[in-house]
Amino acid sequence: xxxxxxxxxxxxxIGRRTGGxxxxxxxxQHRTEARHGQIGSIKQVHMKPRSPTFLLAACILxxxxxxxxxxxxxxxxxxxxxxxxxxxxxxxxxxxxxxxEAKGGGNATMWRPxxxxxxxxxxxxxxxxxxxxLHPHGAGIVFGGNDVDNDKQAxxxxxxxxxxxxLIKTRDGGDTSDICLWSEHASVSKDGEKSSIATNVLTIDVxxxxxxxxxxxxxxxxxKTETLHASGQYGARLVHDLxxxxxxxxxxxxx
Numbered sequence: 001x002x003x004x005x006x007x008x009x010x011x012x013x014i015g016r017r018t019g020g021x022x023x024x025x026x027x028x029q030h031r032t033e034a035r036h037g038q039i040g041s042i043k044q045v046h047m048k049p050r051s052p053t054f055l056l057a058a059c060i061l062x063x064x065x066x067x068x069x070x071x072x073x074x075x076x077x078x079x080x081x082x083x084x085x086x087x088x089x090x091x092x093x094x095x096x097x098x099x100x101e102a103k104g105g106g107n108a109t110m111w112r113p114x115x116x117x118x119x120x121x122x123x124x125x126x127x128x129x130x131x132x133x134l135h136p137h138g139a140g141i142v143f144g145g146n147d148v149d150n151d152k153q154a155x156x157x158x159x160x161x162x163x164x165x166x167l168i169k170t171r172d173g174g175d176t177s178d179i180c181l182w183s184e185h186a187s188v189s190k191d192g193e194k195s196s197i198a199t200n201v202l203t204i205d206v207x208x209x210x211x212x213x214x215x216x217x218x219x220x221x222x223x224k225t226e227t228l229h230a231s232g233q234y235g236a237r238l239v240h241d242l243x244x245x246x247x248x249x250x251x252x253x254x255x
């Protein structure tokens with residue numbers, strides 16, 4: 001194998017192992033630098049145009065077409081609240097940049113299979129509800145996830161909904177506990193104020209002593225970190241009958 005082919009093989013292999021997607025001249029890449037105490041955010045990396053010869057050689061070297069994205073369940077393993085709810089294959093769509101879009105259906109939690117987050121850190125996500133269903137339902141961030149694939153699941157979640165309210169809760173198995181009941185706040189975007197779409201950027205700042213919850217840049221609540229599940233996996237959660245996009249996911253370690 002020539003030196004050029006070896007370098008090409010190495011680039012493609014690294015991209016696939018880190019969960020990158022090579023499709024239509026862009027690659028979505030999630031970089032983790034846990035070794036240095038820094039956790040990178042999901043971001044889109046645009047690729048320079050390549051000649052047809054390069055693209056053909058890349059596909060031949062990998063023995064599969066590099067224009068086929070990885071399966072959705074590899075990027076966002078999905079868990080339905082009820083075993084009676086059917087997870088339809090076309091309900092969830094992977095978005096450019098590493099986000100996810102969900103349409104209708106039952107309550108669901110989507111997890112990112114990345115290195116678990118440990119305090120202190122900041123996690124931010126844009127949540128756009130494009131269809132609020134019969135009445136407003138919540139969608140937002142989940143964090144501190146442990147045993148998320150079995151009955152011992154434990155995590156915290158921070159949701160906003162289209163009537164201008166937010167909610168913070170924890171889950172332990174089949175039980176949930178209220179950290180902050182549905183509460184109205186002026187910083188939460190409402191459906192119908194400017195359009196039929198409600199967009200909110202949810203952010204959590206998790207320190208060892210306290211965790212601060214913000215929406216669209218304004219703090220809406222603060223809780224003792226010891227009352228939450230703060231260490232573990234992160235992801236997104238939505239309540240039934242919603243059409244929602246989750247994107248602009250940013251993660252940063254804090255000193």
